[in-house]
Amino acid sequence: MYAFDYLKPSTLDDAAAALAREDAQAISGGQTLIPTLKARLAQPSALVDLTGIAEMRGIAVADGTVTIGGATCHAAVAGSAEIRAAFPALCDLAGRIGDPQVRNRGTIGGSVANNDPSACYPAAVLGTGATVVTNSREIPADEYFQGMFTTALEEGEIVTALRFPVPQKAAYAKFVQPASRFALTGVFVAKYSGGVRVAVTGASEKGVFRWAEAEAALSTEFSEGSLAGLSVPADGMIGDIHGSPDYRAHLVGVMTRRAVAAAG
Amino acid sequence: MPKDHGIGASSKRREDIRFLTGKGQYTDDINRPGQLYCHFLRSDVAHGRIAKLDTAAAAAMPGVVAIHTAQDLAAVGGVPCGWQVTDKNGEAMKEPKHPILAEGKVRHVGDPVAAILAESLEQAQDAAEAIELEIEELPAVVDMKAALSGESLVHDDVPGNLCFDWEFVQENKDAVAEAIAGAAHVTRLELVNNRLVANPMEPRAAIGEYDAARDEHTLWTTSQNPHVIRLLMGAFVLSIPEHKLRVVAPDVGGGFGSKIYHYAEEAYVTWAAKAVGRPVKWTASRSEAFLSDAQGRDHVTTIELALDAEHNFVALRCHTLANMGAYLSTFAPCIPTWLHGTLLAGNYRTPLIFTNVQAIFTNTVPVDAYRGAGRPEATFQLERVIDKAARELGLDPAELRRKNFIPPDAFPYQTPVAVQYDTGNYGATLDKALEMADAAGFAARKAESAARGKLRGFGLASYIEACGIAPSSLVGALGARAGLYEAATVRVNPTGSISVFTGSHSHGQGHETTFAQVVADMLGCDEGQVDIVHGDTNRVPFGMGTYGSRSLAVGGSAIVKSVEKIVAKAKKIAAHLLEAAEGDIQFADGQFTVAGTDNALGWGDVCLAAYVPHKYPIEELEPGLEETSFYDPANFTYPAGAYVCEVEVDPETGRVEVQNFVAADDFGNVVNPMIVEGQVHGGLAQGLGQALLENAVYDAEGQLASASYMDYAMPRAADFPSFAVDHSCVTPCTHNPLGVKGCGEAGAIGSPPALVNAVIDALSEHGVSHIDMPLTPTRVWEAIQAAKA
Numbered sequence A: 001m002y003a004f005d006y007l008k009p010s011t012l013d014d015a016a017a018a019l020a021r022e023d024a025q026a027i028s029g030g031q032t033l034i035p036t037l038k039a040r041l042a043q044p045s046a047l048v049d050l051t052g053i054a055e056m057r058g059i060a061v062a063d064g065t066v067t068i069g070g071a072t073c074h075a076a077v078a079g080s081a082e083i084r085a086a087f088p089a090l091c092d093l094a095g096r097i098g099d100p101q102v103r104n105r106g107t108i109g110g111s112v113a114n115n116d117p118s119a120c121y122p123a124a125v126l127g128t129g130a131t132v133v134t135n136s137r138e139i140p141a142d143e144y145f146q147g148m149f150t151t152a153l154e155e156g157e158i159v160t161a162l163r164f165p166v167p168q169k170a171a172y173a174k175f176v177q178p179a180s181r182f183a184l185t186g187v188f189v190a191k192y193s194g195g196v197r198v199a200v201t202g203a204s205e206k207g208v209f210r211w212a213e214a215e216a217a218l219s220t221e222f223s224e225g226s227l228a229g230l231s232v233p234a235d236g237m238i239g240d241i242h243g244s245p246d247y248r249a250h251l252v253g254v255m256t257r258r259a260v261a262a263a264g
Numbered sequence B: 001m002p003k004d005h006g007i008g009a010s011s012k013r014r015e016d017i018r019f020l021t022g023k024g025q026y027t028d029d030i031n032r033p034g035q036l037y038c039h040f041l042r043s044d045v046a047h048g049r050i051a052k053l054d055t056a057a058a059a060a061m062p063g064v065v066a067i068h069t070a071q072d073l074a075a076v077g078g079v080p081c082g083w084q085v086t087d088k089n090g091e092a093m094k095e096p097k098h099p100i101l102a103e104g105k106v107r108h109v110g111d112p113v114a115a116i117l118a119e120s121l122e123q124a125q126d127a128a129e130a131i132e133l134e135i136e137e138l139p140a141v142v143d144m145k146a147a148l149s150g151e152s153l154v155h156d157d158v159p160g161n162l163c164f165d166w167e168f169v170q171e172n173k174d175a176v177a178e179a180i181a182g183a184a185h186v187t188r189l190e191l192v193n194n195r196l197v198a199n200p201m202e203p204r205a206a207i208g209e210y211d212a213a214r215d216e217h218t219l220w221t222t223s224q225n226p227h228v229i230r231l232l233m234g235a236f237v238l239s240i241p242e243h244k245l246r247v248v249a250p251d252v253g254g255g256f257g258s259k260i261y262h263y264a265e266e267a268y269v270t271w272a273a274k275a276v277g278r279p280v281k282w283t284a285s286r287s288e289a290f291l292s293d294a295q296g297r298d299h300v301t302t303i304e305l306a307l308d309a310e311h312n313f314v315a316l317r318c319h320t321l322a323n324m325g326a327y328l329s330t331f332a333p334c335i336p337t338w339l340h341g342t343l344l345a346g347n348y349r350t351p352l353i354f355t356n357v358q359a360i361f362t363n364t365v366p367v368d369a370y371r372g373a374g375r376p377e378a379t380f381q382l383e384r385v386i387d388k389a390a391r392e393l394g395l396d397p398a399e400l401r402r403k404n405f406i407p408p409d410a411f412p413y414q415t416p417v418a419v420q421y422d423t424g425n426y427g428a429t430l431d432k433a434l435e436m437a438d439a440a441g442f443a444a445r446k447a448e449s450a451a452r453g454k455l456r457g458f459g460l461a462s463y464i465e466a467c468g469i470a471p472s473s474l475v476g477a478l479g480a481r482a483g484l485y486e487a488a489t490v491r492v493n494p495t496g497s498i499s500v501f502t503g504s505h506s507h508g509q510g511h512e513t514t515f516a517q518v519v520a521d522m523l524g525c526d527e528g529q530v531d532i533v534h535g536d537t538n539r540v541p542f543g544m545g546t547y548g549s550r551s552l553a554v555g556g557s558a559i560v561k562s563v564e565k566i567v568a569k570a571k572k573i574a575a576h577l578l579e580a581a582e583g584d585i586q587f588a589d590g591q592f593t594v595a596g597t598d599n600a601l602g603w604g605d606v607c608l609a610a611y612v613p614h615k616y617p618i619e620e621l622e623p624g625l626e627e628t629s630f631y632d633p634a635n636f637t638y639p640a641g642a643y644v645c646e647v648e649v650d651p652e653t654g655r656v657e658v659q660n661f662v663a664a665d666d667f668g669n670v671v672n673p674m675i676v677e678g679q680v681h682g683g684l685a686q687g688l689g690q691a692l693l694e695n696a697v698y699d700a701e702g703q704l705a706s707a708s709y710m711d712y713a714m715p716r717a718a719d720f721p722s723f724a725v726d727h728s729c730v731t732p733c734t735h736n737p738l739g740v741k742g743c744g745e746a747g748a749i750g751s752p753p754a755l756v757n758a759v760i761d762a763l764s765e766h767g768v769s770h771i772d773m774p775l776t777p778t779r780v781w782e783a784i785q786a787a788k789a
């Protein structure tokens, strides 16, 4: 690790000001960033800790929307009775991220800002058409994710909250990568009165994506059977020691069916 | 009633109190006054010539005290190899120099090029980035078959990258070929024994210190055998005589073989402490562990099993390519040869066996013993080919094994591969395992899985291992450059408490508990009266350390011999005090009695008399009560058993779930059943980890693609069901005093083939006959697709 200054502001404005420093970087749960620093792969001048900002923490469920502060940890989401009553699939997803230590430090804002191609939350955000709320604007999910580790966020922009429209039914089917236990392929399916959304994580070289054909089929009839004969092309899927592009493409189909079955 | 103390009792592990309360004292917990921190600049390419290495700018950086490269170590020897294998032509293996810091060439990613000493670790790391290192890359030698072409050479003086080409049993070569040519049935299998990273929880660490006033060196190190390190490093690398070199291996957090070897970093910190006149500390990061700890396995094998018309095994032949990595680690050459070829008889009567092993240098991390070492590789290929033969011939795999087992009345049994098994009853463990696994109920369970769209499989494996390593004269004849006895001193203190100094080293095995149970049982005292001291060359008389499941069988036997000498002497003292003939003294439950009388003396009275010899046979007997023994075993010990694995495979995803795992082991007598079960559980987790998850993968450039836990899949508790473990089938070892065989490696040896056999059983309806480990979802799915196509 290289030396850096550590700042822990208590307001968003102070955080934004601190992040304006050259090479300053936000830190939330540190579950991604700290290992990067330990490996000397990043050299920020200052770390701006977002977890002391009161308005970035906490959970609210009202008017068909689940709002989660950006600095809320995964364990808080997994254990929230309020969310579970309205949108249990989100609790299930959060409860299967990493291990208890990771869930008690890692945050939704950090996960969504990082946009790891194998991360779980991006599938829920895109799969529900959630809104990414930042300190300066609101970004629809469809515009937010722009490829592996790439998002619509500007330099120094802070994800302050996530707003999820509560679906009628939803489920996340995660097939774990054997080593990291991130998603080798994960599919989030959500049914709304206006149609069904299907978002896939872990599989594509372009990061989380929507599977339009499956959405159309499921919007007509929300059943496993509607997916018969549908598949995604292996082209553009990730190939690594844990699975070939063909395998991942195949898993997209399997996990989508399983998510539909789990959603009921 | 289970015993509550002494031999046979599940005494709680006394060492766990300090480990579980954070009071353990590991090498990295030790800090010496004025110590410097050491950081190694390591090669980030697999193979190349060092074109430029300029440390001047780095040396001027804040906090930097010294930077050393190979030039500075010109007077220092290379890392030695402890075993010399002789090839099929009677010539010694190729033994290229393994320099402490790379000389001219780098040979694997992680090869240390320079060492930086600074006031803080961060300063040392900063300086490492300022070193100007230019490496002219050479083609990396990664694939073993390609390595043999010799187009690119890891060591310029080793043609074809061939360390040795070994044949065993050479005299049988033609007879085996004939038997195979004329056999009623031959089953052939090509397989890979995947490379593993040992991953002990505690990474390696070393601290060197030099006391100029006394001209004494001290090395604290994460070692399984501090005396062996003192010997190898003192004699071959740094030329420091034993009396001027102390090696301490304090609490060590797991080794699994990877901490047996003498490593360059240990030699460097010892040397540097004198060179700069300050203590030098190095602790590996986890990333460094992946790139510098000796790795395990990595064999590519072709095996052929010939059977006659009655399904008797008539001959076995195998050819193995064994990866040595870039340099020869301490025991590397003996793993694929003597610890592997001699186990190819397994539990069977196969009369003719021939194996050919080619050991290959590659631009990868050195490979050496890892839990089981050679024996898992032998067991895996044998138990896989037998299963395949049963399937090809339409036979019950258990029946085919039973038919060929060495029968219980045939012991001692001379195998055709040099070793002689002393005892065993292989049918008993197989019966036991099948009963525990409810083999009879499998069909119903399979139908139930099928109803859920899942494929269920039942697999078994028998295993035998040669451990309790090893008779010195035998291993000497086979090329070992050391004896493999063990030493122990038992010191009875004046008030009767007992300090035992053992050359065995505990790094997870629970010796402090088990050895105390043995001594307490023999002396009829409380276990709390006995303290076990290990891990310090200045306290323990000598030792060859802990590996090869040898601690109780060899180290424990040395303790027993010393206790026997103590009792013999104490009886003499008691006879004098009781004014009786020595032959009339009986010792039981800590009391000395004169046969046929009420005259008795307590243990404490005799101990005190030994140290306060007022009334004492001083003319015949020295005062004091302390004895040292060196025990050299007459033979290996041969634990054996049968394992059953039941799996469920999801054909849609290829995911394998272990539903049940049963281990029936014959470890001979058992001192602490709880510790034995713990050892088996750990071994099973590692063996199943190898079979399902773990894989060290190098890409074509020699980069380790699985160099962190993001890509190297470690087994976790939730990956397995609770294991059913049994050790009630006992045939005591015939040649050591406790009748014990050793249990540390069995789980890792027997479990991989049991799991693979179970998966192949599950997939047999799809026509899949083999999948190489690890059986990851993607591989299983691909095998199903290939079989369908």
Ligand SMILES: Cc1cc2nc3c(=O)[nH]c(=O)nc-3n(C[C@H](O)[C@H](O)[C@H](O)COP(=O)(O)OP(=O)(O)OC[C@H]3O[C@@H](n4cnc5c(N)ncnc54)[C@H](O)[C@@H]3O)c2cc1C
Pocket: A025, A026, A027, A028, A029, A030, A031, A032, A033, A034, A050, A070, A071, A096, A097, A098, A099, A102, A105, A106, A107, A108, A109, A110, A111, A113, A114, A116, A118, A119, A120, A121, A157, A158, A159, A160, A180, A181, A182, A183
């Ligand atoms: C062992 C392990 C297992 C894991 N398993 C999973 C898994 O199964 N599934 C999964 O999805 N994830 C997994 N993770 C990742 C985990 O969910 C992390 O918590 C998450 O990816 C990052 O969140 P964080 O709060 O720790 O962010 P940090 O590490 O603090 O930051 C990550 C990045 O985001 C930036 N950042 C942080 N917060 C904000 C913000 N509010 N606004 C803007 N930028 C911000 C930082 O500057 C940094 O670049 C795992 C992590 C570990 C260590």
